Every structure is written in C-alpha cells, then in structure tokens.
Amino acid sequence: MVAESFTRRGHEVVIIDRETPGHGSTGASTAMLLWEIDRPLSELTQAYGFERAARCYTASLRAVQGLISLTRRYRIPCHIxxxxxxxxxxxxxxxxxxxxxxxxxxxxxxxxxxxxxxxxxxxxxxxxxxxxxxxxxxADPVELTHELLKISVGRGASIRQANATAFESAGAKVIVGLDGGHEIEANRVVLCTGYVMPGIVRPTIQRPxxxxxxxxxxxxxxxxxxxxxxxxxxxxxxxxxxxxxxxxxxxxxxxxxxxxxxxxxxxxxxxxxxxxxxxxxxxxxxxxxxxxxxxxxxDTTKDGLPLIGAVPGQKNIFAAYGYGGNGITFSYLAAELLATLCSGGNSPLFDDFAIDRTA
Ligand SMILES: Cc1cc2nc3c(=O)[nH]c(=O)nc-3n(C[C@H](O)[C@H](O)[C@H](O)COP(=O)(O)OP(=O)(O)OC[C@H]3O[C@@H](n4cnc5c(N)ncnc54)[C@H](O)[C@@H]3O)c2cc1C
CATH class of the missing domain: 3.30.9.10 (D-Amino Acid Oxidase, subunit A, domain 2)
Structure with missing residues (x-):
C-alpha cells in the first residue's frame, strides 16, 4: 500500500523485503476490513477527549472507503x-x-x-x-498485496530481496545497510516491517x-x-x-x-x-x-490505534505500523498519510498516531 501510494504521487520507490512479499502477517490475516477500531469510541473519548477520538474513527472510516475505491479504480482482483x-x-x-x-x-x-x-x-x-x-x-489480503506491488512495479518501483540490518540517518540521505554488504541510499525510508520492528523504533504503547x-x-x-x-x-x-x-x-x-x-x-x-x-x-x-x-x-497497542509517522530521533525515517484487528485499514491510512507528508502536507493524525505517544 505504501509503495502504491508513493508511486501514485510520482515518487521513485525501492521495496526491500527479506521474504516473498505477502508472506508476513498479511498471509495470516483474516482480512476483515473494519473501520470500527478495536477500542470503542467511548473508551477513546475517555482517554483522549471526544474530538480526537472522533477524528481517529472518521479517519478509519475514510481509510476503508479509500481502500475499497482503490481496488475498484484499478480493478484489483482480490475478492473484495x-x-x-x-x-x-x-x-x-x-x-x-x-x-x-x-x-x-x-x-x-x-x-x-x-x-x-x-x-x-x-x-x-x-x-x-x-x-x-x-x-x-x-478481501483476499495476499492477492491485494501482490496486485498493489504489480501496480507499483508498473510505475517503476523495484523490489529487492534483502534483509535490512542497519539504518543511518544522520546525513542528508538515509543509508539502509543490507545483509551481504550492500547499501541503499534514499531521501526517505518508510518502515513497513509488520510485527518485526527494527531496533531504531522503540514504542512503549505496543504489546506483542x-x-x-x-x-x-x-x-x-x-x-x-x-x-x-x-x-x-x-x-x-x-x-x-x-x-x-x-x-x-x-x-x-x-x-x-x-x-x-x-x-x-x-x-x-x-x-x-x-x-x-x-x-x-x-x-x-x-x-x-x-x-x-x-x-x-x-501485536496490539494500548489504545487500539496505529503507529504512523516520523520515527523519533531518526531524520527522514517513517513508520507505517497498523496493529490489531484494523491492521489493513491502518496500513492504507499510513500509506496515504505518509505519502501526503512526504509531498509537503501534514495532518493532526500524526499526533494521534505518534510512535512515542503514551496512552
Ligand atoms: C491472525 C491474524 C488475523 C488478522 N486479522 C486482521 C483483520 O481481520 N483485519 C485487519 O485489518 N488486520 C488483521 N490482521 C492484521 C494485519 O494482517 C496486519 O496488520 C497487516 O497484514 C500487516 O501488513 P504489513 O505489510 O505491515 O506486515 P507484514 O505482512 O508482516 O509484512 C512485513 C514484511 O516486512 C518484511 N521485513 C520485516 N523485517 C524486515 C527487514 N529487516 N528487512 C527486510 N524485510 C523485512 C517481512 O519479510 C514481511 O514480508 C490480522 C493479523 C493476524 C496475524
């Protein structure tokens, strides 16, 4: 979803996956595309106030609508x-x-x-x-993933099978170190590694x-x-x-x-x-x-919300982690929010989904 969203906006994308894409948690997913969040609106309201809770729910509703219309627009055969x-x-x-x-x-x-x-x-x-x-x-989550990758590759994205083992973000570019000694230099890196988080991301709100x-x-x-x-x-x-x-x-x-x-x-x-x-x-x-x-x-988060946005302490490294029963919905939301951010936009949702928030 991230690759599709970024290539749709004209970014040049390299996808790194150490396994066959779609064989992570996506392959185990029961793929109910719900906009209702694992935590009820009333509970989120108690934690964060009505305005913020309603904003999260509305964003989730729009994400499911956006994902459905994406699959229809590109006629993606994923049994949606x-x-x-x-x-x-x-x-x-x-x-x-x-x-x-x-x-x-x-x-x-x-x-x-x-x-x-x-x-x-x-x-x-x-x-x-x-x-x-x-x-x-x-929907069928594996078919959906593979078709989105096909679309992204059709727009010029490339897929490299490699394990990303190191991230260096102090300079003007981010350097991603791969096993085997190769490096990839990028303006920005989006981590979409599912439930396997690199050590540079240390949320306290997430529970395996x-x-x-x-x-x-x-x-x-x-x-x-x-x-x-x-x-x-x-x-x-x-x-x-x-x-x-x-x-x-x-x-x-x-x-x-x-x-x-x-x-x-x-x-x-x-x-x-x-x-x-x-x-x-x-x-x-x-x-x-x-x-x-x-x-x-x-993995789940205490408030049922995803981790989306800048990785604290890492320049130009972003996270797209949708957890719990809304993982796919939140992945779409992450893809849209991060592509918008990298094209110069912003959203209050980045505070709601901040990697270092406390519940
Ligand atoms: C049993 C189950 C049921 C679920 N049911 C639902 C549901 O009904 N609805 C819903 O919305 N969500 C559900 N989810 C959650 C949802 O499936 C996930 O949130 C979503 O599939 C995550 O997709 P992803 O691409 O972020 O992660 P993944 O599919 O796990 O992909 C991550 C990829 O990153 C690669 N990777 C990891 N680390 C590295 C590294 N260092 N270098 C290179 N590659 C790396 C892995 O090889 C993998 O291919 C369910 C999950 C499970 C397990």
Missing part, C-alpha cells in the same frame, strides 16, 4: 466484497453498546443499534444487542501477542444472514466472517504467553478446539469440521 459489520454485545453489555451507538451518531458515523429482539429476528443471533454498521468489507484463526469446511447453506462481519464488544474478542466459497473463518483467542512461532504452533490444537467451541456457541448451526487452523503475531 462490501459488508456490514455486526458488533455484538457480550453478556449484558447491551446498554453500553446503545450508548456507544449514540456517541458514534454524535460523531457523524453511520450505524444503528439493534436490541435483542431486532438482532434475533434479523440475524438469528441471541445476544443482548449489537451495533450494525455499513461500509466494511472483506499472538492470535489464532480457523476456517471450517465449506458450508454455504449454514452461514448467518447477510454474510456480516461479526465481532464481539470485548477486549479479547472473537470474530468471524464467511469466505467466497462458503467457509466460516473464526478468530481470536489472543495470547501473550506464546510469542515465538514454535511456542505458538504448539498451542494450535488447544486454540483450535476453543475457537470451534466459541463458534458453536455463537452460531450453533455451523458444521464442526475445521479444515485449517493457523496463528500469527498480532
């Missing part, structure tokens, strides 16, 4: 589908969801509150309530964790109404969506006790079982057979 999202009450949180819905309306955000009865009759889901929101989407997902066998006859994107109103939530071949993808079970890939993989059988049970509780009609189970690094 417009979706509603259903933000479900957990236990008796219906009242706080109603208040959240009213606050969102005050911020000019779309969506309606469904009480227990209307939720049950429209979606056949028995919870205390939900917020139903338009303008979300889902792991997340799991399952995909059931295809069961198009058993899906919940309207193929909505479903997620729960709690910090460690479960979420689910369907795929174009009728599977249910269901995820969550975040766990910060297993960060290394081997430790994470060892938990797969137990996490798969917990996800299967949670899916069964949410949607009893679902078939039980799980075809795939996988996990990935899934």
């Amino acid at each position: 589908r417009d979706r509603h999202s259903l933000y479900l009450a957990v236990a008796d949180s219906g009242k706080s969801l109603r208040e959240e819905s009213e606050l969102r309306t005050r911020a000019g955000l779309p969506g309606v509150f469904l009480d227990h009865v209307s939720l049950l009759s429209r979606f056949e889901i028995a919870r205390a309530g939900a917020i139903l929101s338009p303008l979300a989407a889902d 964790t792991s997340s799991w997902a399952i995909a059931t066998e295809p069961q198009p006859q058993n899906l919940w109404p309207e193929d909505a994107l479903i997620w729960e109103a709690s910090h460690d939530y479960h979420y689910g969506r369907s795929t174009s071949d009728g599977r249910i993808i269901f995820g969550g079970e975040d766990d910060d006790s297993a960060i290394e890939p081997q430790a994470r993989d060892a938990l797969n059988p137990a996490k798969q079982e917990r996800l299967r049970q949670a899916l069964r509780a949410l949607w009893p009609r679902s078939l039980d057979k799980v075809d795939y189970c996988w996990s990935g690094a899934f």
Whole structure:
C-alpha cells in the first residue's frame, strides 16, 4: 500500500523485503476490513477527549472507503466484497453498546443499534444487542498485496530481496545497510516491517501477542444472514466472517504467553478446539469440521490505534505500523498519510498516531 501510494504521487520507490512479499502477517490475516477500531469510541473519548477520538474513527472510516475505491479504480482482483459489520454485545453489555451507538451518531458515523429482539429476528443471533454498521468489507489480503506491488512495479518501483540490518540517518540521505554488504541510499525510508520492528523504533504503547484463526469446511447453506462481519464488544474478542466459497473463518483467542512461532504452533490444537467451541456457541448451526487452523503475531497497542509517522530521533525515517484487528485499514491510512507528508502536507493524525505517544 505504501509503495502504491508513493508511486501514485510520482515518487521513485525501492521495496526491500527479506521474504516473498505477502508472506508476513498479511498471509495470516483474516482480512476483515473494519473501520470500527478495536477500542470503542467511548473508551477513546475517555482517554483522549471526544474530538480526537472522533477524528481517529472518521479517519478509519475514510481509510476503508479509500481502500475499497482503490481496488475498484484499478480493478484489483482480490475478492473484495462490501459488508456490514455486526458488533455484538457480550453478556449484558447491551446498554453500553446503545450508548456507544449514540456517541458514534454524535460523531457523524453511520450505524444503528439493534436490541435483542431486532438482532434475533434479523440475524438469528441471541445476544443482548449489537451495533450494525455499513461500509466494511472483506478481501483476499495476499492477492491485494501482490496486485498493489504489480501496480507499483508498473510505475517503476523495484523490489529487492534483502534483509535490512542497519539504518543511518544522520546525513542528508538515509543509508539502509543490507545483509551481504550492500547499501541503499534514499531521501526517505518508510518502515513497513509488520510485527518485526527494527531496533531504531522503540514504542512503549505496543504489546506483542499472538492470535489464532480457523476456517471450517465449506458450508454455504449454514452461514448467518447477510454474510456480516461479526465481532464481539470485548477486549479479547472473537470474530468471524464467511469466505467466497462458503467457509466460516473464526478468530481470536489472543495470547501473550506464546510469542515465538514454535511456542505458538504448539498451542494450535488447544486454540483450535476453543475457537470451534466459541463458534458453536455463537452460531450453533455451523458444521464442526475445521479444515485449517493457523496463528500469527498480532501485536496490539494500548489504545487500539496505529503507529504512523516520523520515527523519533531518526531524520527522514517513517513508520507505517497498523496493529490489531484494523491492521489493513491502518496500513492504507499510513500509506496515504505518509505519502501526503512526504509531498509537503501534514495532518493532526500524526499526533494521534505518534510512535512515542503514551496512552
Ligand atoms: C491472525 C491474524 C488475523 C488478522 N486479522 C486482521 C483483520 O481481520 N483485519 C485487519 O485489518 N488486520 C488483521 N490482521 C492484521 C494485519 O494482517 C496486519 O496488520 C497487516 O497484514 C500487516 O501488513 P504489513 O505489510 O505491515 O506486515 P507484514 O505482512 O508482516 O509484512 C512485513 C514484511 O516486512 C518484511 N521485513 C520485516 N523485517 C524486515 C527487514 N529487516 N528487512 C527486510 N524485510 C523485512 C517481512 O519479510 C514481511 O514480508 C490480522 C493479523 C493476524 C496475524
């Protein structure tokens, strides 16, 4: 997304990736393109005030809209589908969801509150309530990545397979040292290294964790109404969506006790079982057979917001780190904000998403 955004504005771009692009966390992503942020608007309002919280939500809404229109403008074949999202009450949180819905309306955000009865009759889901929101989407994240890279390369970008091991930013240019001894000299560097942050970025607001997902066998006859994107109103939530071949993808079970890939993989059988049970509780009609189970690094920030902007103490080095359940939405936002910044613009969002902010 960053390469596409920068090449669209006429910048000359070199992409460095030590692996095949799309094989990082993007390959593990369940790719629900939500504009609703992992932290409710009410919680962000308590932390930062209404104006700033509403600005973050509005930016996130515009990012999903921008990403959808980008895929349509360039006819990107990534199975993108417009979706509603259903933000479900957990236990008796219906009242706080109603208040959240009213606050969102005050911020000019779309969506309606469904009480227990209307939720049950429209979606056949028995919870205390939900917020139903338009303008979300889902997509194939790897195809999206590869197509955006193709577009960028078509505009002159080049891709180098290399490990970036050193960054020197004191001079007029940034020097990126690669393993093997080569160096790349650039006017600016944007770090989009997913959950593997180089040592020069030291946020205090970010927390490493792991997340799991399952995909059931295809069961198009058993899906919940309207193929909505479903997620729960709690910090460690479960979420689910369907795929174009009728599977249910269901995820969550975040766990910060297993960060290394081997430790994470060892938990797969137990996490798969917990996800299967949670899916069964949410949607009893679902078939039980799980075809795939996988996990990935899934860092979060305390406030649910991304890390976007100048890397403190590093001249002309910028970060594009979208975390949590909005990683893809925030990546698009980062790509647009940083390309605008490097073309002479600015935005108050750089303060909201500052790498060195404290929550
Ligand atoms: C299980 C799971 C479910 C998720 N679900 C959702 C969801 O539903 N919706 C959503 O919006 N987001 C979701 N996310 C988050 C989202 O997928 C990520 O935020 C997003 O894919 C990150 O993309 P990225 O390109 O920044 O990072 P990555 O895809 O991880 O790519 C980073 C790249 O940087 C390269 N790299 C790293 N360090 C170096 C270096 N030193 N030198 C050279 N190359 C380097 C890596 O090789 C990699 O290719 C999910 C993530 C996971 C794991």
